[in-house]
Amino acid sequence: MNKLIIDAVKENIFLMVINDNDTYSISYENSKTNYEKLIVLVNNFLNSKNINLKDISAIYLNIGPGSFAGIRNSISVIKAINLVMKIDYYCFSFEYFKEIKEIEYENIPSLCDKFNVKKNLINPIYIS
Numbered sequence: 001m002n003k004l005i006i007d008a009v010k011e012n013i014f015l016m017v018i019n020d021n022d023t024y025s026i027s028y029e030n031s032k033t034n035y036e037k038l039i040v041l042v043n044n045f046l047n048s049k050n051i052n053l054k055d056i057s058a059i060y061l062n063i064g065p066g067s068f069a070g071i072r073n074s075i076s077v078i079k080a081i082n083l084v085m086k087i088d089y090y091c092f093s094f095e096y097f098k099e100i101k102e103i104e105y106e107n108i109p110s111l112c113d114k115f116n117v118k119k120n121l122i123n124p125i126y127i128s
Contacts, residue, residue: 001057003109008038008074009066015045016105023106024049038077059089060108063122075122088119
């Protein structure tokens, strides 16, 4: 069971795949060009690890606070994936987990469970 984490709201676009045995991650420059090809970056990253999108069981998406363009584009990508592939997604904010001192991306799926983050629900937090 592979889980994909997408965080495009900060200085870099960060992707991570978590499976039973390993975690893989990569980051890309946070730029307009990369926002526009986010799905290509995701596919290239998965392919580099011999993982197919159909092998992803859940997607975890950081919804801010952060960059409007990063939030908008990453939401669009996961909504499209959900529509076509029927992969559930969980939209989280690090603000949901304030009581945790240090959060590692590997812990996002279990934190979403612990804090009852609803699946397929989007409430973005933009920085004005």
